[in-house]
Every structure is written in structure tokens, then in C-alpha cells.
Amino acid sequence: xxxxxxxxxxxxxxxxxxxxxxxxxxxxxxxxxxxxxxxxxxxxxxxxxxxxxxxxxxxxxxxxxxxxxxxxxxxxxxxxxxxxxxxxxxxxxxxxxxxxxxxxxxxxxxxxxxxxxxxxxxxxxxxxxxxxxxxxxxxxxxxxxxxxxxxxxxxxxxxxxxxxxxxxxxxxxxxxxxxxxxxxxxxxxxxxxxxxxxxxxxxxxxxxxxxxxxxxxxxxxxxxxxxxxxxxxxxxxxxxx
Amino acid sequence: xxxxxxxxxxxxxxxxxxxxxxxxxxxxxxxxxxxxxxxxxxxxxxxxxxxxxxxxxxxxxxxxxxxxxxxxxxxxxxxxxxxxxxxxxxxxxxxxxxxxxxxxxxxxxxxxxxxxx
Numbered sequence: 001x002x003x004x005x006x007x008x009x010x011x012x013x014x015x016x017x018x019x020x021x022x023x024x025x026x027x028x029x030x031x032x033x034x035x036x037x038x039x040x041x042x043x044x045x046x047x048x049x050x051x052x053x054x055x056x057x058x059x060x061x062x063x064x065x066x067x068x069x070x071x072x073x074x075x076x077x078x079x080x081x082x083x084x085x086x087x088x089x090x091x092x093x094x095x096x097x098x099x100x101x102x103x104x105x106x107x108x109x110x111x112x113x114x115x116x117x118x119x120x121x122x123x124x125x126x127x128x129x130x131x132x133x134x135x136x137x138x139x140x141x142x143x144x145x146x147x148x149x150x151x152x153x154x155x156x157x158x159x160x161x162x163x164x165x166x167x168x169x170x171x172x173x174x175x176x177x178x179x180x181x182x183x184x185x186x187x188x189x190x191x192x193x194x195x196x197x198x199x200x201x202x203x204x205x206x207x208x209x210x211x212x213x214x215x216x217x218x219x220x221x222x223x224x225x226x227x228x229x230x231x232x233x234x235x236x237x238x239x240x241x
Numbered sequence: 242x243x244x245x246x247x248x249x250x251x252x253x254x255x256x257x258x259x260x261x262x263x264x265x266x267x268x269x270x271x272x273x274x275x276x277x278x279x280x281x282x283x284x285x286x287x288x289x290x291x292x293x294x295x296x297x298x299x300x301x302x303x304x305x306x307x308x309x310x311x312x313x314x315x316x317x318x319x320x321x322x323x324x325x326x327x328x329x330x331x332x333x334x335x336x337x338x339x340x341x342x343x344x345x346x347x348x349x350x351x352x353x354x355x356x357x358x
Binding site for chain 1: 259260325326329332335336339340343344346347348
């Protein structure tokens with residue numbers, strides 16, 4: 001995919017490219033994040049050569065903004081859901097790139113570049129298939145009482161379904177090796193994919209670890225939280241297939 | 242009572258269908274068979290209304306109207322579950338189609354860029 005590399009470097013001519021990651025791709029599911037996506041992508045391009053945004057049928061100009069900021073952008077013709085966007089990205093990376101690792105990253109700016117780099121380094125050094133980000137391994141993240149309760153229920157549910165003893169089930173920041181991608185086939189288009197990923201990785205018996213990360217809650221990202229009742233949806237989604 | 246067993250088993254079968262149904266020809270055949278049987282039973286019930294009461298009495302339900310009501314509830318539930326599964330299947334097809342389109346579009350754009358450089 002020579003043309004892919006050229007596209008990125010043309011978009012970022014002035015950057016110092018010596019320190020940039022070439023083998024790991026950052027995958028960002030994108031849906032109506034026009035306000036923040038430019039900052040997120042341009043921050044990542046300082047350390048990563050390849051940013052892949054999968055625009056999930058946004059009605060705003062998220063896709064063109066992401067492209068201008070230096071990302072490769074795929075566009076769903078219609079809105080399918082975050083899980084579907086991730087799977088499209090996985091398919092693209094497996095069939096059209098040589099990526100050794102993929103880092104899934106949220107578009108709303110709640111993850112830190114430094115955490116992503118640490119997790120990637122950990123995956124490489126310990127030859128792990130999967131590194132999950134967890135906001136509950138240290139005290140940095142302040143989710144607030146209600147959000148903490150919602151996330152804890154999701155964690156218990158994920159443990160019950162998958163048998164993996166994770167401390168944070170719905171964290172969008174993960175590092176997956178190319179081998180791990182081969183074991184993932186997300187059927188859940190909506191938000192149940194976070195539990196589904198864990199389930200499929202558990203079935204494949206891949207090596208994994210959790211790494212403490214900080215989730216930056218802005219008013220913007222806080223507004224989009226999930227409700228407690230959604231745990232019921234996840235349970236039904238994963239049972240009925 | 243016989244009727245309680247039958248209804249409980251029927252509801253259990255609907256639940257299993259919700260969780261385990263597969264798109265196979267035999268499942269389709271069973272559904273079609275059910276429709277034919279229901280049509281014939283309905284026809285008989287219209288022509289000979291007292292038969293429903295006879296059957297209801299045999300099952301321990303009492304009135305023919307109650308037998309019709311119970312059968313209707315079970316069939317309606319099954320129909321809801323079946324439509325739900327169909328919808329899931331349709332969503333999967335739509336997703337596969339949209340994904341194929343997205344990847345094809347990406348390939349076209351790569352080719353265009355390749356032509357320029």
C-alpha cells in the first residue's frame with residue numbers, strides 16, 4: 001500500500017517523522033465528532049504514521065476534517081454503529097495493510113496519546129496479543145458516582161459472560177496484535193461490541209493484560225455516557241444471535 | 242392438566258427458537274407446516290364451532306373460546322420472535338453490504354491517488 005503511506009506524508013510534510021510508529025495503526029471509529037476530531041488526529045500524527053478513521057455515516061464534516069488532519073478515512077454509506085465501524089477498520093487493516101498492531105482509540109478526545117504509546121510498548125515488549133486500557137487500576141480517572149456505577153455493572157456482566165477478570169469493560173483504548181485481529185469477528189454493530197470483543201478474545205485464549213490509563217472526561221464526552229439499563233441490552237444482544 | 246403442559250412446552254419452544262433458531266430449510270419447512278395446520282384448524286373451527294369446545298374439554302381448558310385465545314397468544318409470541326430474528330439477519334446483510342461498499346470505495350480512492358503520483 002505505497003499510496004497509503006504517501007497520502008499520509010503528503011498531508012503532514014512539516015512533521016519530524018523519525019519518531020513515528022510505522023507498523024502500528026491507530027483505528028478511530030468516527031461519528032459526528034467534527035468539533036473535536038481535528039485535535040485528536042493531529043495529536044496522534046505526531047507519533048503515528050498511520051491513523052485510520054472509519055466514519056460511520058456522519059452527518060457533519062467529520063470525515064473531511066479527519067482527512068485534512070492526516071488520517072486515512074473510510075466512510076460507511078449509512079450509520080451502522082461503533083462495533084460495525086471497528087470491524088470495517090479491522091477488515092481493512094488485515095486485507096490491505098501490513099499493520100502489526102492496531103490501537104483502537106475514541107474520537108471524542110477522552111484517551112491520552114501517552115497511554116496508547118505505553119500500551120503499544122508493553123504489547124511489543126511482552127509479546128502480548130491484547131492490552132486493554134483500564135481506568136480503574138489507579139485513581140487518576142474521576143468518572144463520578146453514576147458513571148462509575150454503570151461501568152461497574154458492565155464489568156460484572158462482562159466477567160460473567162466471558163470469564164475474563166477485567167476491571168474495565170467499556171474502555172475504547174486497546175492494543176490488539178495482528179494475530180488477535182484474526183480472531184475477532186464483531187457481529188454486534190452497536191455498543192455491545194465492547195463485551196463481544198472480550199468474549200471472542202477469551203475464546204481464542206490469547207495472552208492479555210490490563211494497563212492503567214486515564215480517561216479525560218470533558219463535558220463533551222460526559223454527555224454521551226451509557227445508561228444502566230443498557231447493560232440489559234448488552235446481555236440480550238449477546239445471547240440472541 | 243394436559244393444556245398446562247402443552248402451553249408451557251410451547252412457550253419453552255418459542256424461547257429456544259429465540260436463542261437457537263438457524264436459517265435452515267428444515268426450520269422453514271416446520272414453520273410452513275404450522276401455517277398449513279393452523280389454516281386447516283381454523284377452517285374446521287369455523288365450519289364446526291362446537292368442535293373447539295370438544296377439543297378444549299379434552300385438554301382440560303373448558304371453553305373453546307379460551308382454547309382459541311391461548312393458541313393465538315402462543316402463535317403471536319412465536320411470530321414476534323421470528324420477525325425479531327429476521328430483522329437481526331437483515332441487519333447483518335445490510336452491514337456486510339455497507340462494509341463491502343466502504344472497502345471498495347477505499348480501493349477506488351487508492352487507485353485514483355496512485356494515478357496522480
